Amino acid sequence: MLAYILRRFLGIALTLLLLSIFTFVLSRTVPGGPWLQGVEIPQSPQQVAAFKAKYGLDKPLWQQYLVWLRNALTLDLGVPFSMPEITVSRLIGRLLPYSALVGGLAATLAIALGVALGIASAARANTWLDNVITLYAVFIGTIPSFVMGFVLAYFLAAKLGWFPTGGWGGPRHLVLPVIAYGLPVSGGVARWTRQCMLEAMGSDYVRTAYAKGVRELGVMTRHVLRNALIPMITNFLPLFPGMMTGSIFIESVFGLPGLGKYFVMSSTNRDYPMVLGITMFWALLIACTYLVTDILYGIIDPRVRIAEKAA
Amino acid sequence: MSTAVSAAAPAVAQAQPRYAGILAGAWRRFRRNKLALFGLGYVVFISFVAVAAPYLTPYTYDKINPSIALQGPSWSHPMGTDILGRDMLTRIMYAARPMLIVGFATQLAGLVIGTTLGVLGGYLGGAVDWAVSRLVELFSALPWYLIVLYMVMVLSPSLKNLILALTITSWVNSCRVVRGLSFSIRKLDYVEAARALGIPGWRIVIYHVLPQAIPLLLWTFAAGIPTAVFAEAGLSFLGMGVRPPQPSWGQMLADAGNYWMYWPHMFVFPSAMITLSVLAFQGLADGLREAMDVNVNI
Numbered sequence: 001m002l003a004y005i006l007r008r009f010l011g012i013a014l015t016l017l018l019l020s021i022f023t024f025v026l027s028r029t030v031p032g033g034p035w036l037q038g039v040e041i042p043q044s045p046q047q048v049a050a051f052k053a054k055y056g057l058d059k060p061l062w063q064q065y066l067v068w069l070r071n072a073l074t075l076d077l078g079v080p081f082s083m084p085e086i087t088v089s090r091l092i093g094r095l096l097p098y099s100a101l102v103g104g105l106a107a108t109l110a111i112a113l114g115v116a117l118g119i120a121s122a123a124r125a126n127t128w129l130d131n132v133i134t135l136y137a138v139f140i141g142t143i144p145s146f147v148m149g150f151v152l153a154y155f156l157a158a159k160l161g162w163f164p165t166g167g168w169g170g171p172r173h174l175v176l177p178v179i180a181y182g183l184p185v186s187g188g189v190a191r192w193t194r195q196c197m198l199e200a201m202g203s204d205y206v207r208t209a210y211a212k213g214v215r216e217l218g219v220m221t222r223h224v225l226r227n228a229l230i231p232m233i234t235n236f237l238p239l240f241p242g243m244m245t246g247s248i249f250i251e252s253v254f255g256l257p258g259l260g261k262y263f264v265m266s267s268t269n270r271d272y273p274m275v276l277g278i279t280m281f282w283a284l285l286i287a288c289t290y291l292v293t294d295i296l297y298g299i300i301d302p303r304v305r306i307a308e309k310a311a
Numbered sequence: 312m313s314t315a316v317s318a319a320a321p322a323v324a325q326a327q328p329r330y331a332g333i334l335a336g337a338w339r340r341f342r343r344n345k346l347a348l349f350g351l352g353y354v355v356f357i358s359f360v361a362v363a364a365p366y367l368t369p370y371t372y373d374k375i376n377p378s379i380a381l382q383g384p385s386w387s388h389p390m391g392t393d394i395l396g397r398d399m400l401t402r403i404m405y406a407a408r409p410m411l412i413v414g415f416a417t418q419l420a421g422l423v424i425g426t427t428l429g430v431l432g433g434y435l436g437g438a439v440d441w442a443v444s445r446l447v448e449l450f451s452a453l454p455w456y457l458i459v460l461y462m463v464m465v466l467s468p469s470l471k472n473l474i475l476a477l478t479i480t481s482w483v484n485s486c487r488v489v490r491g492l493s494f495s496i497r498k499l500d501y502v503e504a505a506r507a508l509g510i511p512g513w514r515i516v517i518y519h520v521l522p523q524a525i526p527l528l529l530w531t532f533a534a535g536i537p538t539a540v541f542a543e544a545g546l547s548f549l550g551m552g553v554r555p556p557q558p559s560w561g562q563m564l565a566d567a568g569n570y571w572m573y574w575p576h577m578f579v580f581p582s583a584m585i586t587l588s589v590l591a592f593q594g595l596a597d598g599l600r601e602a603m604d605v606n607v608n609i
Contacts, residue, residue, distance in 0.1 A: 011448070014445070015445075015448050015449060015452050016452070018445065018449045019449055019452050019453070022449065023461070026461075026462065026465055027465055138346065138590075138593070138594075139590065141593075142537070142586055142589040142590040142593050143586050143589075144541055144544060144545060144585060144586070144589070146545065146548055146564065147564070147582040147585055147586055150564065150567070150571060150578045150582055151578075151582065153571075154571060154572070154575055154578070158571075158572040165572070242454060245453075245454055245457060246454060246456065248456070248460070248549070249545055249548065249549070252548075252549060263457070263460070264460065264464075264549060264551075267460065267461055267464035267465070268464060270465075275461065279453065279457070279461065282453060282457065283452045283453050286452065286453065286454075287452060
C-alpha cells in the first residue's frame with residue numbers, strides 16, 4: 001500500500017511538473033504581455049524594460065522557469081502583477097473560501113438529491129416513478145449552470161424578491177448560486193446511482209437475501225446500497241474539487257468574488273504569476289482528490305486489498 | 312475505466328461483416344429511443360436553419376437600429392430586439408453556425424488526433440505508450456474548461472482559437488478508448504496470426520484493430536458534441552468565444568446582462584436554444600450508444 005501511494009505521489013509530481021512547463025511556456029511565448037494590457041498611457045521602451053527587469057522577464061525562458069520552480073517548491077508563487085501588495089498564495093487563500101463554499105455546497109446538494117432520486121428510481125425500476133426521475137435526470141442535466149442561474153434569478157430574485165440577484169453578503173446570497181449550480185449535476189448523479197444500484201440488485205447475493213426472507217428495506221440498505229456505494233464514492237468524491245474549479249460560470253452570473261472570477265481576470269490581464277498559481281493549485285487539489293479516492297477504494301472494498309496482496 | 316473498455320471489446324468483436332443487417336438492427340434500436348429521434352430531428356432542423364439563415368429572415372444580424380431597441384416579441388420581431396435594436400430571431404438563427412462548427416469540427420479533429428495517438432500507444436507499447444499516457448495524464452490533470460479558457464485567453468479570444476483550444480482538449484477521450492482497445496486486441500489470436508503471416512504493423516492496425524473501434528469511436532464523437540456546444544456557449548458567455556458582431560447564444564446571454572430583469576426575452580430565447588441543443592445532441596449520443604450496443608463509462 002505504501003509503495004503504491006509513493007508511486008502515485010511521484011506520478012502526481014511528474015504531471016504537475018509537465019503542466020507547469022506547459023502553462024509557463026504557453027503564457028510567455030505568445031505575443032503581448034502585462035505591459036500592453038489595460039494601460040491608459042502608452043509606455044516607453046524604457047518603462048517596459050524596467051518592468052521586465054523588475055519581474056525577471058528579460059532573462060531566458062528556461063531561467064525564468066527554474067526560478068519560478070525553485071520558489072514554487074517552497075510555496076512561494078510570487079506576487080500578482082495586478083496586486084503587488086499581496087502574494088499569490090495569500091490571494092488564493094483569500095479567494096478560495098468563496099469558491100469552496102459555492103462548489104462544496106453545490107456538490108453536496110447534487111449528491112444528496114441525486115443519490116436519493118437514484119435509489120428511489122432503482123428501487124422502483126420500470127415504474128412511473130422511475131420514468132419521471134429518469135426524465136428529470138436527463139432534462140436537468142442538460143441545462144448549463146449559467147442558464148439555470150439566469151432562470152432562477154429571474155423568477156426567485158427579480159420577480160418574487162425572495163433572494164438577492166447577486167453579489168456577496170451572507171447565506172442568503174448563496175442560495176441561488178448553489179441551487180443553480182447543483183441542480184444540473186444532480187441529474188448525472190441520479191443516473192449513475194440508479195445504474196450502480198441496478199447492477200448490485202441483479203447479483204446473486206441479492207437473490208439469496210430475498211430467498212432467505214430478508215425484507216426489501218433490509219436487502220436494499222444492507223446488501224444493495226453497501227455494494228453500490230463503492231463505484232458511487234469513487235465517482236462522486238472528485239465532484240468536490242471539480243465543482244470548486246467549475247464555479248467560474250456561476251461566479252460570473254452572480255458576481256461572486258471567487259477563484260474562478262480571478263482566474264478569468266488574471267488571464268485577461270496576463271497576470272502570469274496569478275494564472276500559474278491558480279492552475280497549479282487546482283491541479284494539485286484535483287490530483288490529491290483522485291489519490292484519496294483510490295486509497296478509500298481500497299479501504300471500503302476488501303476485494304481490492306486481497307487482489308493486491310495476491311499480486 | 313480500463314475494465315469497462317476491455318469488457319466492451321468482446322461485445323464489439325462479435326460483429327460480423329454483414330453490414331446491412333447490422334445497420335438495420337442499429338436503426339431499429341435507435342428508433343426505440345424517443346429522445347434520440349427528437350435529437351436527430353432537431354440536428355437536421357438546426358443545420359438547415361444555420362445554412363439557410365440569410366434566406367429565412369428579412370433582417371441582418373448586425374444592423375443596428377436604436378429606435379426599436381429592447382422591444383418585446385411582436386409579429387415583426389417574433390423574439391423581440393436587443394439593446395442595439397437588432398432582430399433577436401435573426402441573431403438566434405445565425406448563432407446556430409458557431410454552435411455547429413465548434414461541435415463538429417472540434418470533435419472530428421479530436422477524433423483523428425486521439426485515434427492516431429491511441430493506436431500508436433496501445434499497439435506499439437513501450438516508450439511511445441509511456442509518452443502518450445503522460446500526455447493523456449497532463450490533459451486530465453485539469454478540467455478541460457480551464458485548459459480551454461487559459462489557451463483562448465493566451466491566444467486572444469476568437470472562434471478560431473476556441474476551436475483550436477477545444478480540439479487540443481477533446482482528443483483525450485478517443486485516445487483513451489482506442490488505446491485500451493488496441494492494447495487488448497493486439498493480444499488476440501487473429502492479430503497474432505496476422506503478425507505471424509508477416510503482415511506489416513500498419514496493415515494490422517487499419518484492417519484488424521481500427522474496425523473494432525468504430526462503434527466506440529462513433530459514440531465518443533457523438534458524446535463529445537454536447538460538451539463542445541456547452542463550451543462554445545459558456546466561453547462566449549464569458550466573452551472568450553465568438554467575437555461581436557457575430558452572434559452566439561452564450562454571448563447573447565451575456566448581452567442580456569443588466570437588462571434581463573426587465574426584458575426577459577433577452578435571456579429566455581438564448582437560454583432555451585442552448586439547453587435544447589445540448590439536450591438534442593445528448594439524446595442523439597444516448598441513442599447511438601443503444602443502437603450500437605456500446606458499453607462504456609468515460
